[in-house]
Amino acid sequence: MRIGIHPKSAGRSRASASRRMRVLHGTAKRQKLRMRKGPKSVRAAGSGRTIGRTAAGSGLRTAGRSSGKAVWRPPALRGKLSVIITACNEETTLRSVLKEAERLKPEEIIVVLNGCVDNSFRRARQSDKAIVVHCPDAAGHDVGRAIGAKISRGDILLFLDGDMAIPAPALFPFAAAVDRGADVALNDLNPLLPVFGECDDVTRCKMFLNMALGREDLGAGSMTAVPHALSRRIVDVVGPQALSVPPKAQAAAILEKLHVQNAGTVNVIKRNRIRNGNTGAGNGVEQLIIGDHAEALAELLARGASGLPWQENGADSRRLLAAWRNGI
Amino acid sequence: MKRRVKRSRPSRRSSVRRVSRSHKALYTGNHPEPLVSVIIPAMNEAGTIAAAIAEARKVHSRCEVIVVVNGSSDGTAEIAASCGGRVISYVEPLGHDVGRSVGAESAKGDILLFTDGDLVIPASQLRPFMAAVKGGADIALNDYSGPVHRSRPHPVVLSKHALNILLRRPDLKGCSMTAVPHALSRRALDTLGSGILSSPPVAQAKAILEGLKIEAAHKVPVGRMNVIRPKADGTDPLQQIIVADHLRAISLVLESGGERAGFSDGTRRREMVR
Known part of the structure; x- marks a missing residue:
């Protein structure tokens, strides 16, 4: 319970x-x-x-x-920062999430309330900076991010979830990476992962997608996870609606030769809120994310994946390979 | 992944030879109406092929051994023939895993057991695959997922896991038709066709999509017998071809299940953002 x-x-x-x-x-x-x-x-x-x-x-x-919280000042960014917070019944944490967001001194804070039936709206309104988008009927997973991206005006878009307050100094590296030229600054969960044999299926999908895209170095780095930051450029290139399916947007970004990197590590695994539907193998969220990766792979396959190392050169390549393996 | 090993310890080799000799006294060749066809692709495996055939023959009394020799210059074909195996010989290398298609084409048994000429797997480690098919499985895989005790998996290991997840068979973990030994029922061969066996991941995807009964039957840790091959300019072409095979298999999954491979989109209302 x-x-x-x-x-x-x-x-x-x-x-x-x-x-x-x-x-x-x-x-x-x-x-x-x-x-x-x-x-x-x-x-x-x-x-x-x-x-x-x-x-x-x-x-x-x-x-x-x-604890020195008030002392911290965010270093200056060249670009304008938009913080986009998506929340679904997060009245208990939303206020502190907003406070951490405010500490980053962003140009704007957009709170997308996705099917909230609790006091989340009131909590969001307590921040004088926040622009609150209230969707009384749930828009579904990740659609809130796309809505936030669509109405945002900043050069750097930092995506947070209303269910966990991450201290501003830990958030800043993501915005800074985009400010330095990255298009996608991901949360690097790799140091927190168990050995591959004990990873969950979602992590395996994330790793496989990156590898198939020729970005094995990203490990399990994924736009599915928050926090992450995006450049205005990727939103323009892939379109805000593409952010509704994060792995697909990530695939599109890599295929469009945008700059995708891991930018910092925030342990969201430990802190993630347990909800009905996101626990245990085969749960609804897991199935949804696996489907997202299928879509991303479909995108990759549809584009022919030219330039990637996984090229098929017909039967001849198999023959040459066999010969190579035998040193002929 | 196919594993390569050459037995080097002389004591081991001599014991294997003794076994094969006693075996020849019992069987002179392939059974005319075999229950099991053991298919052994071989390419310059003179050092191991005799022992591999001997072990294969012990799997069942009604057994035929088919050796697909290709691109060999070391007398593999002659040794295989002298061991009583049916030898299908090609001067040129056939290509990676193509030997499996060729062997399956001419197999007569109800059960097809695939192994490799460079692996000497004891008959006791081969029989469970045959037994699983006898017991109703269409495809009995090696219950071996490769090295998974590291945080960054090998691309091939990763591909095998991902394909099974997308096929809604995460329970199979990294078990794959890419690895030997594995066994097929006659029904599986008829459903899949022999040609597809040259691309094992594609065959596996088709098998699951067609509703064939596929299971991890028995573990033979072939990885431990693996010999690391030289890599040409840092990249491993075998790795590339296997990952490409998996991507082709995934495109088959997407063709049949739609672009989300049949997985739910939850409550997403995508039309809210355009």
């Missing part, structure tokens, strides 16, 4: 929200704390809203200051 982070039960109390916030900023040790404190936060919701609000609110601020 994930009562502690369920939007309906936990959302009543700022106490539980801020506790989760602190956890998100915290170390691995605090991660464990969350597991234990999960159910407690629900009890806190019943015990008293006012106490929770004041105590947690001030506590967070001081904690933030003392």
Whole structure:
């Protein structure tokens, strides 16, 4: 049971929200704390809203200051930064996600609320900077990103998810990479992966797609994962609608010879919110992402993949290969 | 991937030879009405072919051994013939895995067992594949996924896994018709045709799409017997051809299942952004 982070039960109390916030900023040790404190936060919701609000609110601020949070200033970017946050019932985390986004001093923040039925809208409106796009009926996976990209005006587009607050200093490298000329700056999850034999099917698909595109070096780097940043150029080249299917957009970017790279590592695996439908092998999200990779491969095959090393030269190449292997 | 090994330890070799000699006393050649056809492509495998044939022959009493010798100049064909194998000989190299198609074409058995002339796999390690087909499988694969205990997989290992995932058979992991040994039912051969066996991943995709029963039957860790081959200018052409084969197989999957290979698009309303 994930009562502690369920939007309906936990959302009543700022106490539980801020506790989760602190956890998100915290170390691995605090991660464990969350597991234990999960159910407690629900009890806190019943015990008293006012106490929770004041105590947690001030506590967070001081904690933030003392840990040097307020000191950090983002280095200057040449391009204009748009932060695009997609959220689906993320009232407990959205506020802190927005705060981290604001610390980046972006030109604009766009929040795309995708089928939210909780207080996410109110939380988003608490940020005076955020442009809020409210889609009461769910638009489906990743479509929110495409909507955000379509209405954005910046040169650098940083994509975040409303379910986890990543400290601004960890987000900055993605924007910086695009500012330096990258078109796609990906979250490098490779150092966090287990050996290949223990990887999930989605990770295997990501690796295979990159390899088939001649970019084995990217490992499992994928636009499916956040955070990542895009240049205005890729949005113009592949079109904002293409971002609805991230692996396909990634394939198109590589095939169009755009500059795709891994730009930083943020552990989203550990922090990812557990929802119905994204856990266990064969779950809905997994099937969706595998389908996305099928589409990306279809794109690759449709373009004939010229310039890639995997060329078929008919029966003759097989014969020559056999001869080569035998040293004839 | 096909694995190459040459037995080098003299003690081992002598024991294999003894076995083959005792074997010849029992069988002089191929069975006229074989249940199992063992197909052994061979290219300059004079050092191992006799032992490979001897082991193949022990798989079943009603057995024929078909050796497809191609591009060989070391007397492989002569040795194979003297061991009582049916030898199909080509002066020129046939091409990677093409020998499998040629051998399957002329096989008479109800079960086709594929191995390789450079691998001496004991009969006890070959029989489980035959047994699986006897027990109802159409394709019995080697339950071996290659080296998976590293974080960055070999492109071939990765391709095999990805193809099985897209075929909705992630349970097969990296098991592939690319690897020997594996066995086919007569029904599988009739459904697939012998020509397609030259592109094992394409054959595997077609088999699954046609609803043939395919399973990982038994593990023979052929990778451990592998000898690393020299690479021409840093790239491995074998790797390239195998990855290209997998991409062709995937295009077959996409042709039959649509561009998402039949996987759901969830609740996406793509028309919201144009």
